[in-house]
Amino acid sequence: MKLPTSFYTRRDVVNVARDLLGKYIYTDLPGGITGGYITETEAYAGITDKASHAFGNRRTPRTEVMYRKGGRAYVYLCYGIHSLFNIVTNVEDIPHAVLVRGINPTCGKDLMLKRSGKSLIDKAFANGPGKVCRILGIHWRHSGLDLSGDTIWLEDGGRKVREDKIQISPRIGIDYAEEDARLPYRFLLKKT
DNA sequence: CGGCCGATCCACT
DNA sequence: GTGGATCGGCCGA
Numbered sequence: 001m002k003l004p005t006s007f008y009t010r011r012d013v014v015n016v017a018r019d020l021l022g023k024y025i026y027t028d029l030p031g032g033i034t035g036g037y038i039t040e041t042e043a044y045a046g047i048t049d050k051a052s053h054a055f056g057n058r059r060t061p062r063t064e065v066m067y068r069k070g071g072r073a074y075v076y077l078c079y080g081i082h083s084l085f086n087i088v089t090n091v092e093d094i095p096h097a098v099l100v101r102g103i104n105p106t107c108g109k110d111l112m113l114k115r116s117g118k119s120l121i122d123k124a125f126a127n128g129p130g131k132v133c134r135i136l137g138i139h140w141r142h143s144g145l146d147l148s149g150d151t152i153w154l155e156d157g158g159r160k161v162r163e164d165k166i167q168i169s170p171r172i173g174i175d176y177a178e179e180d181a182r183l184p185y186r187f188l189l190k191k192t
Numbered sequence: 193c194g195g196c197c198g199a200t201c202c203a204c205t
Numbered sequence: 206g207t208g209g210a211t212c213g214g215c216c217g218a
Contacts, residue, residue: 042199051199062214080211082200099199130200140213173199 003154008070008147013089013096017043018187020087020098021166022159024106027152029137031111036126037159040102042171043185044086046095051177054095065144066095073152075133075143082130083140087147087154101129101172102188103136112136165190 003023010016018041026035044052046066053063053076065074066088074086074097090096103126105112112135118125126132133139138152147153167188174181 044199053199058215060215076199077213079198079200080213084199086199101199128200171199176198 001156002148003156005069005071005148008087008089009091010070011090011094013045013098014043014185016087016089017041017098017185018166020100020154021187021189022157022161024155024157024159025100025103025136025152026107026155027136027138028150029152031114031137032108034105034108034112034115034136036103036105036107037157038100038102039104039189040100040127041187042099042101043187044097044099045183045185046090049177049183050180051171051174051183052095052097054097062143063095066097067093068144070096071147073138073142073145073147075138075140077140078130083133083138084129085133085136085138099129100132101186102127103132105135161189 020038020041022037024035024037046052046054047057054066065072069092070089072088074088075083078084086097086099088097105126116135145152167190168184169186170182171186
């Protein structure tokens with residue numbers, strides 16, 4: 001069952017990031033369908049968040065998709081090599097997003113292994129946002145895709161996520177964000 | 193149009 | 206724990 005648009009248009013991006021833990025992400029891209037459930041996310045809270053690409057209400061061709069209604073993909077290139085996948089949230093003109101930093105692969109494992117160049121799925125297989133995009137076949141050209149479509153989508157697979165299984169910490173790799181670098185906007189599923 | 197830099201990863205020490 | 210890879214986006218001129 002796909003997540004409804006109303007899941008993405010909620011105004012509390014930090015809670016959306018937390019609620020995305022345990023939800024399933026799927027892609028139907030060349031090679032077949034791959035997917036898994038989300039194990040790590042970060043919230044980026046728009047124009048007042050120094051870590052966000054939309055800080056200060058900055059609008060560029062790249063960031064424009066963040067200003068659209070929640071429920072689309074915002075994918076961009078980082079360090080010249082890695083695509084990073086974000087889920088746009090909130091209503092139109094409020095550029096909030098959630099970065100998907102880790103998944104637990106469940107579907108299309110052979111294809112994910114092939115895309116990764118690895119020979120087995122270990123703990124470090126999908127524990128970073130660049131790796132997640134690589135194994136799911138997501139590229140920055142997919143930015144703007146509607147998540148209610150059949151290319152990239154999310155489902156509520158009925159996984160129960162207990163509050164005491166959630167670890168919260170500051171976000172990674174955003175030291176430039178000054179005081180906002182310390183905000184507790186990162187959510188991880190603890191190892192079972 | 194040139195130059196700087198990044199929401200990372202991996203090999204190597 | 207650290208440094209190099211690598212290139213599109215952004216800004217200033």
